[in-house]
Ligand SMILES: NC(=O)c1ccc[n+]([C@@H]2O[C@H](COP(=O)([O-])OP(=O)(O)OC[C@H]3O[C@@H](n4cnc5c(N)ncnc54)[C@H](O)[C@@H]3O)[C@@H](O)[C@H]2O)c1
């Protein structure tokens with residue numbers, strides 16, 4: 213963990229290094245991922261068999277090894293504990309309600325020149341959803357991917373998810389049942405993303421790939437953008453907590469560890485204006501690390517990518533630091549989170565006040581937990597219904613309308629040195 217203070221003479225240099233570390237982490241896996249994508253493109257299902265054996269310790273032989281049936285998902289739903297079923301149902305209901313409100317409206321109108329204009333939204337034909345499953349299983353990510361895809365009206369939805377040593381997680385299957393998913397492939401990592409993009413004998417290609425994953429998965433999506441659409445680059449989790457000294461240090465320590473436990477390359481940062489509080493949070497983290505079943509991963513993450521930044525004035529100094537970090541999650545554990553939120557331009561999702569731990573957003577709040585990482589909140593947003601849709605514009609002119617705007621088009625066509633363009637308009641003006 214790094215300790216920084218804005219009063220240190222070398223703060224600017226050290227902070228810049230912290231910001232840039234995210235980009236360097238991405239490029240570490242780029243070469244290996246390129247290799248995996250090429251191998252799956254040429255080797256198809258055989259390549260999937262090899263990689264699944266190597267990385268998940270699992271043999272894909274029979275049809276049942278490859279794909280999970282909807283009957284198994286329904287069975288899993290019946291067999292999980294009643295409180296788990298209720299929690300999944302509640303999460304699904306809240307996620308659905310939030311995403312239904314995102315459905316866009318088609319436009320169709322005639323402007324002052326008499327030109328008919330508009331745009332029609334349609335779902336993509338096929339979406340591939342990545343549900344992570346290497347270190348932990350993510351039924352919540354299944355819901356976060358599948359519900360907006362369903363709301364958008366996507367006809368074919370294919371899920372890929374790794375099943376280490378062949379063990380399918382019952383809650384992931386139950387979540388698939390809740391979301392009405394009937395195509396689940398037991399493959400993960402960059403190779404699964406490649407299979408969705410290029411297609412193999414077994415897995416038909418999709419038009420868009422969404423969902424979170426580790427550095428390999430995130431980099432595979434990034435490299436395949438253009439072959440398919442993607443939502444955004446949603447890699448190893450990040451949390452940036454802004455907390456004053458009036459918080460319980462144990463709460464803030466737990467919040468920081470909640471994202472550190474995802475991945476050794478996750479990032480957790482605290483900004484505070486109270487040096488004593490910073491020390492208490494740091495001590496609490498050390499204590500809590502020893503109590504977590506995920507302690508090893510969380511410790512690796514906190515040691516390598518954790519940071520505590522002490523500022524002298526939160527309102528004056530935090531906004532610039534927050535905007536440069538452009539973190540996936542920003543928690544504001546202060547008295548007046550609203551006023552700080554107004555100054556935040558770059559963040560995947562913001563959590564307002566001391567009673568809004570980020571973990572609530574991971575599961576049940578409603579907004580999507582698939583969010584941009586690696587400072588990409590500067591230009592990307594969380595997964596939404598729109599990521600499963602595209603828009604086609606339309607234009608309609610009659611004789612009167614073409615006389616109103618046609619001459620200007622012909623003038624610009626001549627000016628661009630494109631006479632055939634000009635002629636196609638001018639012939640209709642005669
Ligand atoms: N940004 C978001 O919205 C968001 C949301 C949820 C989870 N996440 C992130 O998802 C990730 C889940 O990671 P995970 O590892 O548990 O599951 P995962 O499914 O993302 O990755 C597991 C796969 O990674 C591949 N892999 C592992 N080691 C490899 C290696 N050395 N070389 C090549 N491939 C390798 C394997 O194919 C394995 O099946 C975490 O980083 C977590 O922070 C992000």
Ligand SMILES: N[C@H](CO)Cc1c[nH]c[nH+]1
Nearest residue numbers: 350352353449450574581
């Ligand atoms: N925090 C993750 C997004 O970075 C989402 C998640 C799922 N389960 C637990 N957490």
Ligand SMILES: [Zn+2]
Nearest residue numbers: 449470471574
């Ligand atoms: Zn989380």
